[in-house]
Amino acid sequence: MRQARTTELPPPRRLGALREPANAALYVALLLSMGLAIFMAFVVAPAERVQAEVYRILFVHVPSAWLAFAAFGVVAVGSVMFLIRGKSHWDRLAHASAEIGVLFTTLCLVTGSIWGRSVWGVWWQWDPRLTTTLIMWFIYVSYLALRSYIDDPDARRRMSSVLGIVGVVSVPIVWFSVEWWRSLHPTPSITNPGGGMPPEMLTTLLVSVAAFTVFYVVLVRQRMQLELAVTELGSLRERLHERNEDSA
Amino acid sequence: MNATTTTSPRPRLPAKLLLLAAALTAAVGFLVWTGTQGATVYYHTVGEVRAMDSEAFYRLIRVNGIVADGSIQTSADGNVINFDLQDDSGRLPVEYRGTPPDLFGYSAEDRYQEVIVEGQLEPSGAFRARSLIVKHGPEFEPREIPAQ
Amino acid sequence: MTNDLLYLFIGFSAVWVGVFGYLVYVTGRVRSVRDELHDLRGQLDAPQAGPKASSH
Numbered sequence: 001m002r003q004a005r006t007t008e009l010p011p012p013r014r015l016g017a018l019r020e021p022a023n024a025a026l027y028v029a030l031l032l033s034m035g036l037a038i039f040m041a042f043v044v045a046p047a048e049r050v051q052a053e054v055y056r057i058l059f060v061h062v063p064s065a066w067l068a069f070a071a072f073g074v075v076a077v078g079s080v081m082f083l084i085r086g087k088s089h090w091d092r093l094a095h096a097s098a099e100i101g102v103l104f105t106t107l108c109l110v111t112g113s114i115w116g117r118s119v120w121g122v123w124w125q126w127d128p129r130l131t132t133t134l135i136m137w138f139i140y141v142s143y144l145a146l147r148s149y150i151d152d153p154d155a156r157r158r159m160s161s162v163l164g165i166v167g168v169v170s171v172p173i174v175w176f177s178v179e180w181w182r183s184l185h186p187t188p189s190i191t192n193p194g195g196g197m198p199p200e201m202l203t204t205l206l207v208s209v210a211a212f213t214v215f216y217v218v219l220v221r222q223r224m225q226l227e228l229a230v231t232e233l234g235s236l237r238e239r240l241h242e243r244n245e246d247s248a
Numbered sequence: 249m250n251a252t253t254t255t256s257p258r259p260r261l262p263a264k265l266l267l268l269a270a271a272l273t274a275a276v277g278f279l280v281w282t283g284t285q286g287a288t289v290y291y292h293t294v295g296e297v298r299a300m301d302s303e304a305f306y307r308l309i310r311v312n313g314i315v316a317d318g319s320i321q322t323s324a325d326g327n328v329i330n331f332d333l334q335d336d337s338g339r340l341p342v343e344y345r346g347t348p349p350d351l352f353g354y355s356a357e358d359r360y361q362e363v364i365v366e367g368q369l370e371p372s373g374a375f376r377a378r379s380l381i382v383k384h385g386p387e388f389e390p391r392e393i394p395a396q
Numbered sequence: 397m398t399n400d401l402l403y404l405f406i407g408f409s410a411v412w413v414g415v416f417g418y419l420v421y422v423t424g425r426v427r428s429v430r431d432e433l434h435d436l437r438g439q440l441d442a443p444q445a446g447p448k449a450s451s452h
Contacts, residue, residue: 046390046391047390047391048388048389048390048391049389049390049391049392050351050384050389051351051384051400052391052400053400053401053404054400054401054403054404055388056404056408057403057404057407057408058388060407060408060411061407064411100418103414103415103418106414107410107411107414107415110407110410110411110414111407111410111411114403114406114407114410115403115407117403118350118399118400118403119349119351119382119384120349120381120382120383120384121348121349121350121351121352121379121380121381121382122379122381125290125381126290127290128290135275139272146268159268163268163272166272166273167272169276170276173276181289181290182289182290182291182312183290184290184291184364184381184383186384186385186386187385187386188386189386189387189388196386196387196388197387197388197389198388198389198390200390201388201390215415215419218419219415219418219419219422222419222422222423222426223422225426226422226425226426226429229426229429229430229433230429232433233429233432233433233436236433236436236437236440237436239440240436240439240440243440
């Protein structure tokens, strides 16, 4: 049975997300900061003495790692707030952030592997930093899997909140793994007294981290929008289904 | 629309969840425990390998150290590389067959010569490496442009 | 350092394809779900011959 569509509803917003001023500002900031980060990574930062060009992977590898940590921190915050307040938007934040954190962790592992192949001579080693990062990746992949397994929304939100809080323990373990245990992976260049880099490299790294942070914010907002729309779609479908059964 | 802000009742912890939390805690705990045990360190020092003596024979282990200055010798056909691995605790002759990473043997200033070799200690006291990894520390320097 | 530039290229491509691809995917999904929402709202609001519809 095909119903005529009412005309008083606004048309679907084709570029809706871009029209809102806050979103437009975010996208402008994203393009500017990303452009600047790429320019600095290839033009401003000098070639490295030993590694020549391949070290520039650092400018995507380190921001990926940093944002993975930040994203999983946000998952924990969203989970705690959900358990305290019980508002589903906190859960949506945790969910969106977990998915994006997994994305950044994946990119971090991939770029690290490529750099390792070039500098270390191997794609992968069971070094403490690499191993703990992989475990962290598994924890949040299982977080996402858990969410998809539980159909009841309330149970899903509660259970994933607990996992979102427990899982964040992996973040400091990954961070300190290079200090606690003997490892192949370099210790942090910025905070470590033994390390260091010239100012052009350091500035480039910080700009890259900032650009990736803007990207993270854009992604989280968009992912939360999607979740909201999907939830609404589910309840609308249910109502329509009920009504059709009533009329049958 | 009740989908946007659902207030849920106080959560009651289901058994499945506790099980999951327990498994996760066990995994993390295991990780910390193995990491702090000497038996499963990622690599050994030269001194540790020397102290293991016969216990280390023909076991696959990793050793970390600095390539001693001027000790690299490549065979005529280029397939065998011999060098001395050195750290504060001693010196270990290493024989490696294969193609080394590009960065191997780069610098003579001791800084970029830190390597990790994986292989076996032989009764002769030499270490037969089957893999050679060049370590890179946290220090980065711009490539020097020769002064005009 | 024979494959250096190739590695660098692959590394950067992986990251850009990853993040932009994800953004495009999510944005596309948001759009299609909103379109479907619009259709369903239209169906719900449409006058029906049968019993009275639940209010929107």
